[in-house]
Amino acid sequence: MRRTGLNALLVVAGLGLALAGCSNAVKAPFDPGVCYYVVLPEDGQTGAARFNVVARDQPQIEVCAARLEEMRLRFLRMGGKNREIIGSYQGQFIFIDRSGVSFARTLDGSRFFALARSGDGRLAVPGTIEQPRELPAT
Structure with a gap:
């Protein structure tokens, strides 16, 4: 009887730890129409992710992605090396x-x-990019 109670206690403790681990996940803000650039802590550093505003009053997530791409290209032209970025909307x-x-x-x-x-x-919707067709052999 004691063993069953101990097993149940261990299961409950394990579930509590699993849920606690999930709560530390970075969550994107829900601010309507605000496009963010996300800065994650570098390897070995501690701290929370930072959300820097790129643009406000953006109507769609695709428009936010375009603003982030524009920012990425501008930084590359200035000598930046970061080719992959993360944003949120x-x-x-x-x-x-x-x-x-x-x-x-x-x-x-x-x-x-x-x-x-x-x-x-350039960025495009995947279905709009046409692949060159091969002509049938004659």
């Missing part, structure tokens, strides 16, 4: 890298691929 994270733009509800969660890079590096 109304509770969702925006990831911009060399393949394009993707969205996620959490930093570690699965990502929804939203915008692809065209041949010249």
Whole structure:
């Protein structure tokens, strides 16, 4: 009887620790129409993520992604080396890298691929990029 009570106590304690670990996850702000650039602490450093305002009154997450891409390119032209950035818009994270733009509800969660890079590096909706067709052999 004592063993069953001890096992139940261990299970409850384990669940409490698991839930406590989830509460430390970085959450994106839900401010309507505000586009943020997310600065995560570097490896080995402690501290919370910082959310820097890039633009206000943005109507859609895609427009926020465009503002973040514009900021990324401006920093690269000034000699910056950061080719991948993270932003947030109304509770969702925006990831911009060399393949394009993707969205996620959490930093570690699965990502929804939203915008692809065209041949010249611009961002476009994936279905609008046409691939060259091969002509049938004659």
